[in-house]
Amino acid sequence: MAAQYSIVGTTAKGIAASVERGVSEGGLGPGRALPPVRRLAEELGVSPGTVATAYKELRQRGVVVTRGRGGTVVAEAPSVASRRPPRVPEGLVDLAGGHPDPAFLPELRPPARVGPVYGSHRASPRLGRLEELTRAWFARDGVPAEHVTFAHGALDCIARLLSTELRPGDAVAVEDPGFHHLLDLVPALGLRMVPVAVDAEGLMPEALRTALRSGVRAVVCTPRGQNPTGAYFTRGRRDELVAVLGEFPEVLVVEDDHNADISGASAYTLAAAGLERWAHVRTASKHLGIDLRWAGVACDSVTLARHDGRMLMTSGWVSHVLQETAAGLLADEEVRRLVAGGEAAYAARRAALIEALAGHGIAAVGASGLNVWVPVRDESAVVNGLRTRGWWVAAGARFRITTGAGVRITTAALGVERARVLAGDFAGVLGESQATYGG
Incomplete structure (x- = not known):
C-alpha cells in the first residue's frame, strides 16, 4: 500500500467506505493492490471476516476485482471514480477511440418545432x-x-x-x-x-x-x-x-x-x-x-x-x-446511401491495414467493424513505441481477461496510404522491442 493513503475503519462498512473514498479521491488508483485480508485485519485490529466482508461489498459494487493469486485490486474503471479517456497528445494520429469517420455520419436534424406536453409520455x-x-x-x-x-x-x-x-x-x-x-x-x-x-x-x-x-x-x-x-x-x-x-x-x-x-x-x-x-x-x-x-x-x-x-x-x-x-x-434515402458508403470504406480500410501488416510478417485480424486487433508480446512497448512515431493506439489490457496481449487499432478514418506508413512503423517498433527484450 502506498504511503500516501492508508485504509481505516473498524467495521466492514467503515473499511469499505475508506477504500471507496481513496478510489474516488485518487489515492488508490486503478490496478492498485489492496492489502491481503489478514494483514489489513491485523493493522486495523479487526477480525479477518470483517475485512473479507468489506472487500466483498466493494467487489459487488464494482470498486475492486479479485485476480486469484494477484489478490484484490482496484478495478480499471471503478464505479465510484469519474474516469474519462485520456486526451490524445497534440500531434498524434488518434487510432484508439473506436469511433466512426465523421465523413460518413449525417447531420442530426431534430424536429424544427416541438409542442409543449401536458404531463409525461409514460403512457405512450x-x-x-x-x-x-x-x-x-x-x-x-x-x-x-x-x-x-x-x-x-x-x-x-x-x-x-x-x-x-x-x-x-x-x-x-x-x-x-x-x-x-x-x-x-x-x-x-x-x-x-x-x-x-x-x-x-x-x-x-x-x-x-x-x-x-x-x-x-x-x-x-x-x-x-x-x-x-x-x-x-x-x-x-x-x-x-x-x-x-x-x-x-x-x-x-x-x-x-x-x-x-x-x-x-x-x-x-x-x-x-x-x-x-x-x-x-x-x-x-x-x-x-x-x-x-x-x-x-x-x-x-x-x-x-x-x-x-x-x-x-x-x-x-x-x-x-x-x-x-x-x-x-x-x-432518409440519402442517409442510407451515406451509411452504405461508409460501410464500404470501412471494409477497404480494415483490409488495407491487415494487408500492409502482413507484408511485414505481422498477423492481425479485423474481418468486420471499425477496428483491427494485433496480437503482440508487450503492449506497453508497442503503444509507447508507436506514440514516439506519431500514432495513438489502444493497449489491449482493457479488452481482455485471460487472453493474450494485443493492441486495438481503429481503422475507420485511416486511409490506405497512411495504413502502409503505420504498418512500417509497427514493424520498426517490434524490431526495437525484440532488440531490447530478445527474440
Missing part, C-alpha cells in the same frame, strides 16, 4: 413511426420484431436487462477479448464475469458450453463487428451456438449488434434462431452519430416486460425529440 413512450421503422430494421435481418422497445443506448439497455434479470454475485458470460465498457459494467453491477474465448467466427461453442455449465445466467455477445477483434458469426457458427444454448433455455442471451449497418458482414443472429430468452440490441451511434443516444431492442415478451417495467420507474421513456430525430434519419 414510443412514437409509432419510429416503432414501425425499428421493426423493419430488425425484420430485414430475420430478427423477430413482434416485441420491440427503445433505450438510451446499448450499454444502458444491457445494464437494465442484467440488473432486472440477475442478482449480485450471479455470473455473466462475456467475450474475451471483448468490449471494454461492458467488461467495466458487469462488475459495477455486482455480477461476476465468466470469459468465453473468441475466434474469427465469434464465441467458441465449447468455451460457451463450459461457461454455461458453470452456472452462468446470462450471455452477452456480438454477432458481427466484434470489439476488438472484428469477428462475426457465420451461419455454421450461429447454428453451433444455438445448439449449445438450447441445453440452457433459462439463460438470457443478449446480442449487441452495434455495428449492424456498417459492419461489412451478413447477419446470422442468435435472435433469429428461436431462443426462449433473448434480446437483440442495435444502437445508432456508429452509423448515425455518437450523440444520438438511442437504441432499438427486439426481445421476447418476458424480457420486454422486465426492461420496460424498470425503465418506467426510472427515466420513463426516451425523449420524443430524440425519437423524431432518429425516425427522420432512418427513413
Whole structure:
C-alpha cells in the first residue's frame, strides 16, 4: 500500500467506505493492490471476516476485482471514480477511440418545432413511426420484431436487462477479448464475469458450453463487428451456438449488434434462431452519430416486460425529440446511401491495414467493424513505441481477461496510404522491442 493513503475503519462498512473514498479521491488508483485480508485485519485490529466482508461489498459494487493469486485490486474503471479517456497528445494520429469517420455520419436534424406536453409520455413512450421503422430494421435481418422497445443506448439497455434479470454475485458470460465498457459494467453491477474465448467466427461453442455449465445466467455477445477483434458469426457458427444454448433455455442471451449497418458482414443472429430468452440490441451511434443516444431492442415478451417495467420507474421513456430525430434519419434515402458508403470504406480500410501488416510478417485480424486487433508480446512497448512515431493506439489490457496481449487499432478514418506508413512503423517498433527484450 502506498504511503500516501492508508485504509481505516473498524467495521466492514467503515473499511469499505475508506477504500471507496481513496478510489474516488485518487489515492488508490486503478490496478492498485489492496492489502491481503489478514494483514489489513491485523493493522486495523479487526477480525479477518470483517475485512473479507468489506472487500466483498466493494467487489459487488464494482470498486475492486479479485485476480486469484494477484489478490484484490482496484478495478480499471471503478464505479465510484469519474474516469474519462485520456486526451490524445497534440500531434498524434488518434487510432484508439473506436469511433466512426465523421465523413460518413449525417447531420442530426431534430424536429424544427416541438409542442409543449401536458404531463409525461409514460403512457405512450414510443412514437409509432419510429416503432414501425425499428421493426423493419430488425425484420430485414430475420430478427423477430413482434416485441420491440427503445433505450438510451446499448450499454444502458444491457445494464437494465442484467440488473432486472440477475442478482449480485450471479455470473455473466462475456467475450474475451471483448468490449471494454461492458467488461467495466458487469462488475459495477455486482455480477461476476465468466470469459468465453473468441475466434474469427465469434464465441467458441465449447468455451460457451463450459461457461454455461458453470452456472452462468446470462450471455452477452456480438454477432458481427466484434470489439476488438472484428469477428462475426457465420451461419455454421450461429447454428453451433444455438445448439449449445438450447441445453440452457433459462439463460438470457443478449446480442449487441452495434455495428449492424456498417459492419461489412451478413447477419446470422442468435435472435433469429428461436431462443426462449433473448434480446437483440442495435444502437445508432456508429452509423448515425455518437450523440444520438438511442437504441432499438427486439426481445421476447418476458424480457420486454422486465426492461420496460424498470425503465418506467426510472427515466420513463426516451425523449420524443430524440425519437423524431432518429425516425427522420432512418427513413432518409440519402442517409442510407451515406451509411452504405461508409460501410464500404470501412471494409477497404480494415483490409488495407491487415494487408500492409502482413507484408511485414505481422498477423492481425479485423474481418468486420471499425477496428483491427494485433496480437503482440508487450503492449506497453508497442503503444509507447508507436506514440514516439506519431500514432495513438489502444493497449489491449482493457479488452481482455485471460487472453493474450494485443493492441486495438481503429481503422475507420485511416486511409490506405497512411495504413502502409503505420504498418512500417509497427514493424520498426517490434524490431526495437525484440532488440531490447530478445527474440
